[in-house]
Amino acid sequence: MRLANFLLAGVAAGGLAVAAAPASADPIGKGLVMYMQMGGNPGDGATLARQTGAKEAAEALGVDLKSQFSAWAPETMINQFKEAVAAKPNCVEIMGHPGSTAFHDLVKQAVDQGIVVTSGNSPLTDLQNEFGPKGFGYAGVDLYAGGALTAKAMLAQGLKAGDRAMVYGVFSQAERGQSEKGLAETLEKAGLKIDRLEISQEANSDMSLAVPILAAYIQAHPNLKAIGTQHGGATGEMQQVLEKAGKKPGDIVVGGIDLAPSTIDGLKSGAVSATLDQLLYLQGFFPVVQCVMTAKYKMPGLSLNTGAGTVTPKTIDALTKLIDAGIR
C-alpha cells in the first residue's frame, strides 16, 4: 500500500514538472553525434584548450561530443578513427599526424557513408582538397607559416647572421614536421647556423624526459644563441632546461608554441622570448561548428588559420586569467 502511494506521488510530481517546463528552442546541433580526436592525454598542454573549446561548442550547439585520446601515436589515431566510423556518428574530427595517405581510404569510406569528416591542429591538405565540398575543413595553424612567424619573432630579439641555433622538432612526420621546417628555414634564410634535433616518441608523450637532453645540448654548445621549437610540451619545459643548463633568461632566445602554464612562467621570467599562439580553443570549437554547418546546412569545409600571432613577455599578463581557465 505504501509503495503504491509512493509511486503515485512520483508520477504526479513528474507530470507537474513536465507541464511546468517552459517551451525552449532546441539548439541547432541537437541530435548530432560527433567523435573528436583530442590527440594527447587528457589535460596536457596542447590538448586542454582544445578539449575546453570543443566542450563549450558542443554545449552551445547541443551536439553529443565523444572525445578520443591517443597519446599522439599515429597508429592509435587510425584505430580510433575506425572505431569512430563503426559507431556511425554524424561527424568525425581527425588530426594530421598519420598523414593523408594513411587516412585516405578510410576517410573516403566514411564520407561515402555520409559521415562528415573534418580536421584540426595538423593539416591533411590532400584530403582537404579532395573532400572539402563534403565538409572537410581545417581549424589550425598553417604549419610552415606558423613556424616562420615564430622564427621572425625570435629574429626580432636581436639574432644576427652567423649565430648558432637549434631547432627541436618532429621532423619525421610529413605534414606535422612542416612547423619546425618553417622555423628552421626562416632562421637559415637570415643567416643563422641551424642544428636540427628530433623529438623521440617517448619525449613526445612525456616532455619531462627531454629536459636532460636539451640541458646537455646547451652545455655542449656554449655559443648557442637560440632554440626554436613548435612542440607545445617542449616549450613548456624551456625555462627548466635553461635553469638546469646554468643559463639566465635572455641568454638564449627561445621561440615556441602554445601557452601551457609553464610556458606562461617562462614568458613572465623572460626565459621564453616568443611563443606562437595557435588559439587551441578555436581548434576545438570550430570543428564542432563545421560539423553542424555541414550536417544540417550542407556547407562545404572551411579553413580557419588559427596561427594569428605570437605572445611575448610584454603581452602575456593580459592573458593569464584566460590561460588558467584552460581557454587560451
Added chain:
Amino acid sequence: MTPACDFASVVRLEGVQKYFGAVQALCDIDLSIGRNEIVGLIGDNGAGKSTLIKVMTGVLEPTSGRIFVREREIQPGEYSVRMAHDLSIETVYQDKSLAEKQPLWRNFFVGRQITNRFGFIDIKRQKEVAQKILIDVIGFRGVGITVDSTVANLSGGERQGIAIGRAMHYNADLIVLDEPTAALGVAEVRKVVEFVRRIKQSGRACIYIEHNLAHVHEVADRLVVLDRGRVVSEIAPKDMTVPELTEYLIALQHNA
C-alpha cells in the same frame, strides 16, 4: 635393455674428481652400489653429498674419473639426466622433484611423455596410467587426491610418496633420495621410511642422503661417510649405534 643378472653393482664410481673452478668438491671417490641394498650417504654440510649424487645421475660432469652403470662404462660427456633415466636410475629430490602448480598426471610423465609422432601428448592414456600408479604403486586410496590434483594440494610426505612412486613405476634399478625427510613432521617421516623399505622389498637399490642419523640408521644396509669430498669410511649400522655414530661424525669435524 641391459641383461638382467650379470652385474654386481648398479653404479660404480672409480677415481672420480670434481672441481668447481679452483675448489675441489670431490676427491678420489671410489664407491659402488650393490643391486639390492640401501646405502646411506652421510656427512656434514658441504661434505659433497649432493655433488656426488649429481655426478652419479648425470646432472653434473666429473672433472675426471670413470663411471660404470651395470658394469658398462659411460662416457662422461654423453651422460645426462635423460640417459640416466634410460639406464633406470632415478633421483628423488627433497623439494625439486615435482612442479607445484602442475597436476599429478603431468608430473608423472614429464620428460617422457606418451606422445604421437608429432609430439602431441596422449592425455587420456597418461591419465589412465597415472591413475593406476596412484592406486597400485603408491597406494593412495580415497583420500580426495586424484590425478588432476595439483602437487600444491599434497602434504610433504605425500609428495615424497608421489616422487618415489614415480621412480618405482619407471622400474628404476637405483633410486637416489636426496634428504627426503627434511622439514617433515613425525607422521610424515614414518611414511617416507616405509616407502624406502618398499624400495628394497621390490628388489631395487637405493642411495639415501640424510642428515638425520636416526632415520637412515633404521633402514640402511651400509653407511658411507663423506667428509670434505672424500669417502672416509663405510660402516654397517649393526656395528655402531646412533649415539656412537654422532660422536664419530663430530670427531671427524674436529680433525684437520
Added chain:
Amino acid sequence: MAQRSGASILQRFEALPIIVVFVLLLLLFMNRAPEVFLAPYIYTTFLSTLPPLILLAAGLTFVIGAGEIDLSFPSIIAFSGFIFAVLFKEYDLGWIAVIAGLASGVLVGFLNGVIIAKVGIPSFMTTLGTQFFWAGMATVLSGGKSYALRGADESSVWRWIVGRPFAGLTDIVWLQQLSIQALWTAIIVGFLWLILTRHRFGEHTLFIGDSNDVSRVVGIDVDREKIKIFTLMGFLAASAAIILTLENKNFFGNQGQGYLLTAIASVLIGGTSIFGGQATILGTVFGCFIIGMVEAGLVAAGLTGAWVRTVQGLIFLASIIFYMYADEPQRRRALIANLRSFGRFGGIRTSEEGGVRR
C-alpha cells in the same frame, strides 16, 4: 583431514572468469550504447584492429607461462615492420618482403633467447636492453621517417594477408568489411592453444615456469626450450608487425609502443600467472577482447576519455585479486571465514573448514 576436491569448476572450464567478465561488459555496453554495440560495424572494426594485439599476447602467454617476460616486442613491431615496409615499397619484393619481415623477428627473438638462456641475464633486463637496441636500429635505418604503402591493396600480399574476402561477393555491408587477418589469427591462436595444452613443448613451458630446477631434474633441456619460446615470440611479433603495417597501409616510424602494457595486461587479466607455471591462451584472447573493447565502449557510452585508464586499471586490479583468491584456497577460506564472522551478531564460531596445515 579436510575434504579436498580433485578439480574445482574453475579448473575444469578454462578461462571461465574472464569470459564471464567479457560477456558482462559487452551486455553493459550494449545497454549504454545500443546504437553502436547492437550493430555489426564495431565488431568488424575490432576484427581488423585486434589481431596484432592477440598475436602478441598469445606469444607472451608462453613467455610469461615460462616464468619470463619480454619487453622487446614493441621494438620488433617497429624493426620488422620497417624491414617489411621498405622491401615491399622501395624494392617491390612482395612476398619476399613478408618472409624477410618474419625472419627479422625470428632473429631478434632468437638472440633474446640466447642471451637469456646461455649468457644467463634475466629476461627483464635482457629484453629491456634489446627493446632500446632494436627500436634504435629501426630509427637509424628508417631515418625516423614513415613509409606510406600507396596502392598496397592492389597486391596479392595485401589481399591474402589483410584482404576483405567478401568485398566483391555480397551486398551486405558488414560482410564486405570482414577482414581476413581475423581468420589467420584465429588459426594461429588455435594452434598455439593446442600446443600449450596438449603438446610436449607446452608442457615443458609450464614446467619451466613452475621451477627451472625441477625441469632440469626431470630431464627438460631448459636452455633450448627458452630459446624456442623467445624465438616464437619474435615470430609472432613480426607477424603482428606485418599485419599492422598492411592494414594501415603505412609504416609509422615509432609503431608498436602502445602495445607494451596493453599486451601484458591482456595476458594477466586472462588468468595467466605472472609467476609462471600457469597459462591459458583462451583467457588471453578474451583479455585482449576486453582491453580492446573498453575504450571504444566507454567513449560510445559517453564517458570522457580520462575515465578510460581508470576503468582499465580497475578491471586489471579486480582480475588479479580474483585470481589470487581463486588459486589459493587458504586465503579464500580465511576471507570467507572473516565474512561469516561479520555476519553473525555476537556469536563466535569457527568455520568448519578451519586451518588445514600440511
